[in-house]
Amino acid sequence: MRRLRVSSRNFDYEVVVGRGSWRGLRRLTGYSSRFVLTERRIWERWGKHFVRESRVAPPAPLFIPTGEQSKSLRIVEGLARQLAERGADRGSLLVVLGGGVAGDVGGFVASTFMRGIDCVEVPTTVVAQVDSAIGGKTAVNVGAMKNLVGTFYPPRLVLADPSVLVSLDARTFRSGLYEVVKHAILDGPEFFAQLEKCLPDLRPVPHGRRVRPGQGRVLESIIERAARVKVSVVSRDEREAGLRRVLNLGHTFGHALEEASAYRGFLHGEAVAWGLLAVTRLAELLGRLAPGQGERIARLVRRVGPLPPVRHISSRTILKLLPRDKKAVGGQIHWVIPERIGKVRIVNDVPLAAAARAWDDVRRGGWHE
């Protein structure tokens, strides 16, 4: 078990990663009442275990429907009403047990209920454990506009237990691993090599299951390492003005792909995987990537598992949907370009023709395959 600390100008909280980390809730006393917000299927699978470990025994949790459509102000309003009706007040604690959606919505509810109550994030997916539950970003969508309304609000504590990942289906699990690959590219050769080495062993080990010596702690160690990358970045830049932008590696193409497919057909991590491939190719085309590195990155991304095909999505479509910075004249695109494993650079003047060619090279196949 590893205690990490997010410590920036306005934020200061712990991220505890490892088997048994849920017990961290036992230390959190002094609240007038404690509430759990979760998804029904997560509670059915993990509720008993959660109560045993955390000793937080809510009369009944608040439930949020599974899926992106729960990221709405209508759901927020319903949750706030339920909290009030059950007697929550300014001294209450909200524990959010779930994946990215529950974390985003629960964090937003906590940040605005009676102008802010304490919130503990207990992430239950790979992406949430290494990324979305860390950093204090909360949000809901407005219609098709993703994360249009939200807050920066530090959780009181983040408790990530990787053994819960055993109940993820294989595709969702893999989707999170692509974000882990992204973190490894940002972090450097040591973590990247570790990931190359243990990728085949990356599977969750159920709680209580006997584990052969030397096996089973691999996932825990990788999750811990990947979470540390996020902790380190957001500690230095809690808002998005500067350094935090590096976390968008792979997300420029990725967002465009999600838009192009109307957020259907690709899990977020899968879109990021295609984005990582395309931006790595782009870095090669720009002559910015050190020799041999493109092949290593592409190989690791592909080894995670099969991706839904993108052959039918043209570079013209992608180019139109690249996220632009509206503050800049002409709508600059801030590319996060890998220069080598462990080093990226924000570049604003990438020719669109190069981006188009990178996308085409990747979607048609054959590049570093």
Add this chain to the structure above:
Amino acid sequence: MRRLRVSSRNFDYEVVVGRGSWRGLRRLTGYSSRFVLTERRIWERWGKHFVRESRVAPPAPLFIPTGEQSKSLRIVEGLARQLAERGADRGSLLVVLGGGVAGDVGGFVASTFMRGIDCVEVPTTVVAQVDSAIGGKTAVNVGAMKNLVGTFYPPRLVLADPSVLVSLDARTFRSGLYEVVKHAILDGPEFFAQLEKCLPDLRPVPHGRRVRPGQGRVLESIIERAARVKVSVVSRDEREAGLRRVLNLGHTFGHALEEASAYRGFLHGEAVAWGLLAVTRLAELLGRLAPGQGERIARLVRRVGPLPPVRHISSRTILKLLPRDKKAVGGQIHWVIPERIGKVRIVNDVPLAAAARAWDDVRRGGWHE
């Protein structure tokens, strides 16, 4: 014109009070775009003047319907959608021109749109100028639950021009003066005496109207002074844990009265006026109020103007609705008890029988009349 500064641990912004203060917006440059949120009738009356003074010329403002029912997440969602559709981004500025409702909702929109954009509050009522626009509290209601969802979010700037108060109807104007009386009680004998002296002259002077020497600046000076009280309190305690509670003077009975009348029949300031009378009587009954002070406070409150009667609202009804602190065992009531003009004390152990008698003495009339 007076520049005040709210300066606390997390907040730092200016509150400019006085004729011509809207020009302060000319200094605020560097935003990718600027939007105005206001009420239709305020824009019709003040829009041209606002554009001339502030040099903020929006293609068309965003409008919020007049009235408390606009304090909803549904309205927030609509405003966020409109902002996005008009191209607002993280570098945009939202200027909120209006009274308490617009300020609360507009502040909440600004604090959550793309996780927070800058907001300038331009309050147009007495209550907003001396109280609600200062301090960074934003909120919307959920059903009948007032201010259940909100944020603490500092405005970039507050610009209060008292000459805009000329367009308030007499009752709304007076309603705000009761909050000014509250601020004077909190502040001390000097401000209180000033208010006693110039109450008859407190009326807004229209822009452009010629003003006799020595006349017309009275209101400006009183508004500035009252705003300074709020600035001083929130600078020392931006959240509500401690000192800020003194601002609830008169609000304990006042809230109960608003609840008892289902927020109809009394303007907020009128309910506070009855609350000030009742809590002053309570302080007398508890033997906590210095001699002669009760009569002075009651007299000043009554001189502001006629109040809607409360004879029909029993002390039993009021007692049931007193706001309780759910964090404390048994639901303590935090009374803000005046000890003399310029000194209040938070008291938690007031016998309910005394509160009942204070209310009855006040509602039946005869006390210091």
